[in-house]
Amino acid sequence: MTGWFMAARSRLVLLALVxxxxxxxxxxxxxxxxxxxxxxxxxxxxxxxxxxxxLLAIGMxxxxxxxxxxxxxxxxxxxxGAVAAAxxxxxxxxxxxxxxxxxxxxxxGLWNGVLVTIFxxxxxxxxxxxxxxxxxxxxxxxxxxxxxxxDDGLAGxxxxxxxxxxxxxxxxxAAAIITGLLVRATALGPFVEAVGTSPRAARLxxxxxxxxxxxxxxxxxxxxxxxxLIAAAxxxxxxxxxxxxxxxxxxxxxxxxxxxxxxGGRFSIGLSVLGAIILQGMRTxxxxxxxxxxxxxxxxxxxxxxxxxxxxxxxxxxxxxxTARLTRRGTA
Amino acid sequence: xxxxxxRTLPLLATLGVFILLYAxxxxxxxxxLSSRVIGNxxxxxxxxxxxxxxxxxxxxxxxxxxxxxxxxxxxTIALAVMIEGAGLHPLTSFTIxxxxxxxxxxxxxxxxxxxxxPPFIVTLTAMFLARGAAxxxxxxxxxxxxxxxxxxxxxxLSLPGGGRLGLIALLMLLAFVAGGVLLHFTRAGxxxxxxxxxxxxxxxxxxxxxxxxxxxxxxxxxxxxxxxIIFSLxTRSGYALTGVGVxxxxxxxxxxxxxxxxGGVxxxxxxxxxxxxxGLILTWITFDGSLSSWWTKIAIGMLLFIFIGLQRLILQFSxxxxxxx
Numbered sequence: 001m002t003g004w005f006m007a008a009r010s011r012l013v014l015l016a017l018v019x020x021x022x023x024x025x026x027x028x029x030x031x032x033x034x035x036x037x038x039x040x041x042x043x044x045x046x047x048x049x050x051x052x053x054x055l056l057a058i059g060m061x062x063x064x065x066x067x068x069x070x071x072x073x074x075x076x077x078x079x080x081g082a083v084a085a086a087x088x089x090x091x092x093x094x095x096x097x098x099x100x101x102x103x104x105x106x107x108x109g110l111w112n113g114v115l116v117t118i119f120x121x122x123x124x125x126x127x128x129x130x131x132x133x134x135x136x137x138x139x140x141x142x143x144x145x146x147x148x149x150x151d152d153g154l155a156g157x158x159x160x161x162x163x164x165x166x167x168x169x170x171x172x173x174a175a176a177i178i179t180g181l182l183v184r185a186t187a188l189g190p191f192v193e194a195v196g197t198s199p200r201a202a203r204l205x206x207x208x209x210x211x212x213x214x215x216x217x218x219x220x221x222x223x224x225x226x227x228x229l230i231a232a233a234x235x236x237x238x239x240x241x242x243x244x245x246x247x248x249x250x251x252x253x254x255x256x257x258x259x260x261x262x263x264g265g266r267f268s269i270g271l272s273v274l275g276a277i278i279l280q281g282m283r284t285x286x287x288x289x290x291x292x293x294x295x296x297x298x299x300x301x302x303x304x305x306x307x308x309x310x311x312x313x314x315x316x317x318x319x320x321x322x323t324a325r326l327t328r329r330g331t332a
Numbered sequence: 333x334x335x336x337x338x339r340t341l342p343l344l345a346t347l348g349v350f351i352l353l354y355a356x357x358x359x360x361x362x363x364x365l366s367s368r369v370i371g372n373x374x375x376x377x378x379x380x381x382x383x384x385x386x387x388x389x390x391x392x393x394x395x396x397x398x399x400x401x402x403x404x405x406x407x408t409i410a411l412a413v414m415i416e417g418a419g420l421h422p423l424t425s426f427t428i429x430x431x432x433x434x435x436x437x438x439x440x441x442x443x444x445x446x447x448x449x450p451p452f453i454v455t456l457t458a459m460f461l462a463r464g465a466a467x468x469x470x471x472x473x474x475x476x477x478x479x480x481x482x483x484x485x486x487x488x489l490s491l492p493g494g495g496r497l498g499l500i501a502l503l504m505l506l507a508f509v510a511g512g513v514l515l516h517f518t519r520a521g522x523x524x525x526x527x528x529x530x531x532x533x534x535x536x537x538x539x540x541x542x543x544x545x546x547x548x549x550x551x552x553x554x555x556x557x558x559x560x561i562i563f564s565l566x567t568r569s570g571y572a573l574t575g576v577g578v579x580x581x582x583x584x585x586x587x588x589x590x591x592x593x594x595g596g597v598x599x600x601x602x603x604x605x606x607x608x609x610x611g612l613i614l615t616w617i618t619f620d621g622s623l624s625s626w627w628t629k630i631a632i633g634m635l636l637f638i639f640i641g642l643q644r645l646i647l648q649f650s651x652x653x654x655x656x657x
Contacts, residue, residue: 069452121640124396124452125593129640132580133633139626240626249456262450294471297464304457312447 011258011274018281019043025289038161042284044169050280051168052077052227052244054273056251057258058172058179059223061272062216064255066196067264068116068123070217073224073251075134076108077244080225081232082141085149094153102225108134109221113214131248138240148237158233168230172273175223180269189267192216196264253300254279256307341646342590342639343602349588349635350605353612361619367495369615374501377611379404379559379566379575381504383582384589384603385511386555391586392515393548394528394595395451399440400556400582401575402462403433407560409466412474412570415481422480429557436462437553441546455549459579466572473571476564485565500562507558511551512600524548528595584632585610588639609635 022042023029029042056073063070084101088094108130115126141147149155160167183189194202195209203209227247232238258275260267279300286296309315357364374381383400390397407429414425436458444454487499515521523544526534535541564570583593589606591598613631617623 119641119644121644122593125587125636125640128580128583129633129636132584132636133630136626136629136633139624140630144624144626252453252456256453262453292468292471294464294467297460297467301457301460301464304453304460308443308447308449308453308457312449314446314448 008271008274011271011278014257015274015278015281018278018285022281022285022288025285029288034164037164038166039164044166046277046280046284047169047172048166049284050276051172052230053247053250053254053279054172054276055175055223055227055230056220056247057254057272057276058175058269059220060248060251061255061258061260061267061269062179062183062192063123063220064252064260064262065192065264065267066213066216068213068216069127069252070112070220070224071124071127071248072108072112072130072134073220073227074244074246074248075131075138076105076221076224077228077231077247078138078238078240079108079134079141080105080228081238081243082138082147082240084154084229084232085147085238086141088149088151088154089147094151094156097151097154098157098229101229102222105221105223105225105228106218107221108224109218110214112221113217116217117210117213135240138238138243142238142240144240146235146237146239150236154229155233155236157229171226171230175226176269176273179219183269188212188215193265193267196266250279251276253304256304261311342592342597342643343599343605345642346588346590346602346605346609346639350609350612353609353616357612357616357619364615364619367491367493369495371491371495371497371501373608373611373615374504375496375498375566376614377607378498378500378504379563380578380581380585380610381604381607382507382555382559382562383578384585384607385507385600386552387579387582387586388511388589388591388598388600388603389515389524389548390451390552391583391591391593392528392595392598393524393544394531395444395545395548396455396583396593397440397549397552398452398455398579399458399462400552400559401578402459402466403436403553403556404560404563404575404578405572406462406466406469407433407557408564408567408570408574409469409474409572410570411561411564412476413469415476415478416474422478422484426561429560430554433557433560434550434554437550437556438546440553441549442542444549445542445545463572469572470570471572473569475569477568481565481568485568500565503558503562507555508600508604511555514551515600520544520547525596528597530596581610581632584636588635590639590643592643593640 026042032039032041032044059073060070080101083104084097087097087100092100112127112130115121115129116123119126156167158168162170183192191202191207191212194205194207195212199209224244228244231243254275255272256262256275257278258268258271258273260272282299283296286293286299310319354364363369383404386400387397410429411422411425414420414428415422440454440458443449444451447454484499488496489502491497515524523534523539526537526539527541527544527548531541560574563574585606586598586603587593587606588609589598589602589604591602610632613628617625617628
């Protein structure tokens with residue numbers, strides 16, 4: 001756990017800065033109030049709004065660790081939301097709708113995984129197909145309209161409260177814990193990293209590389225379906241055009257800010273979630289300050305540029321020297 | 333001499349699909365054969381064609397450019413602000429945005445080369461930068477009423493049969509010719525292929541990979557700025573959210589045109605056909621009237637899948653005689 005905190009140090013500083021900025025623009029930001037058994041406050045708001053991107057980032061981090069990318073998550077969100085809305089409208093109970101949406105996510109992930117693993121198409125291209133076609137499929141399901149529904153059970157995915165916390169926060173948290181345990185309490189995490197470092201070496205070392213590769217895309221599809229359910233429940237309708245639009249980019253950014261290497265072989269679920277929270281914190285801060293939301297794009301660009309410069313091999317020696325000097329001073 | 337091999341087969345397949353699609357459309361709607369429809373096909377897709385020219389360079393070099401849609405959007409709004417707000421002459425404004433686009437692209441190329449960062453993430457950053465800057469200029473759609481604009485948009489070449497080839501369609505064809513010459517008949521073009529084939533070997537052979545990378549992204553962003561000019565002439569207005577997601581259409585056009593996304597294999601002619609195939613599907617859906625717009629996306633996704641699968645097969649079968657490893 002101390003190792004995690006060492007790795008998370010720079011991101012925690014970033015998060016603290018974002019929270020500080022939020023406090024400066026909205027003085028009551030850190031207050032928590034309990035109203036009707038539900039907590040309200042700035043931090044809860046950030047977690048709640050950020051839940052879909054957190055989920056996407058949880059699915060995206062292992063994919064990127066295998067040197068892959070999943071561009072289709074936004075489109076999968078739209079399909080899953082459309083499937084859920086269409087099935088409650090067809091008279092099914094809400095648990096059936098939720099299962100149908102999750103099943104759709106699994107199927108989409110399987111499609112991506114098979115293209116990448118068995119047909120050996122580059123991940124960016126393989127997932128591009130579903131990214132382009134997926135939104136069309138979602139529009140076909142909703143017949144091009146915003147498919148609204150009145151089922152309170154399905155809407156509860158976004159609005160229900162448990163233990164004082166909004167359900168989306170709990171879903172994201174549970175997904176993070178389950179995924180974290182899966183990859184760190186078992187050998188799955190090192191397997192994923194081995195495939196990302198060198199697929200050939202991993203195969204020779206006995207890692208079931210094809211299974212791992214398909215698995216990470218299936219997991220990403222599942223997480224996208226969960227995010228899609230939350231997005232649809234939030235507006236009580238499936239909007240095939242806008243649900244999850246460009247969220248794949250937010251998810252990739254969250255993972256990159258979380259320090260997962262884009263060159264594969266190293267990833268952290270917890271840090272990726274932290275990245276998603278930082279992104280949402282920035283967004284909330286700009287909104288609360290009354291600044292034009294367009295600034296957010298520029299700020300995000302600056303943050304990634306910074307991360308890229310720090311991560312770049314050209315800067316690594318300088319950074320290593322700096323940290324070495326700092327640690328020496330720390331222990332002395 | 334043209335031989336049918338792994339390099340020409342994708343192009344021939346693309347051409348075959350285009351002819352087949354056109355024949356099917358023409359049988360159903362004979363009016364599709366009129367020069368009016370052909371002229372409109374070229375005019376309506378002019379901006380996409382110009383983007384595809386730049387994207388062909390990028391993909392052949394083994395990269396990807398996600399920023400072109402945002403650069404195009406920025407160009408339309410910047411033109412509107414310069415012409416309507418600052419009162420500059422359109423030609424001056426065109427020069428400024430083209431030079432600006434070229435410099436922006438060179439910056440992207442430099443970042444990719446020296447930071448050794450994946451093109452995907454660098455151009456994503458550039459996309460946020462350009463889109464954010466465009467939205468900061470104005471979030472409203474600004475009409476351009478300069479009389480020179482009216483003259484330019486009115487210019488067109490009459491085709492036999494009543495069709496018209498607008499100025500912007502001619503600009504697109506010119507971009508394809510210029511891009512094709514630069515890519516296929518100059519040393520710089522050969523270096524782009526070498527870089528896409530294997531960047532490390534290209535470096536070992538003494539090819540200046542830094543200069544080639546910067547050139548490739550410079551061309552791509554310049555083309556994106558030109559596409560912005562074309563779109564601005566087409567709609568006679570500027571809007572910051574122009575071209576959201578259009579980079580995907582450009583990438584799809586290049587891939588359908590037979591260029592391998594892994595780089596090093598492909599060419600300019602295929603990309604033009606790729607653009608026309610997309611335009612044809614749209615035209616067909618418009619003619620039909622009963623089909624919904626989402627079929628365009630599903631059809632393009634399916635075409636992408638078919639072409640990528642085809643390329644995979646060709647690579648597999650040509651591997652024993654081609655490169656090993």
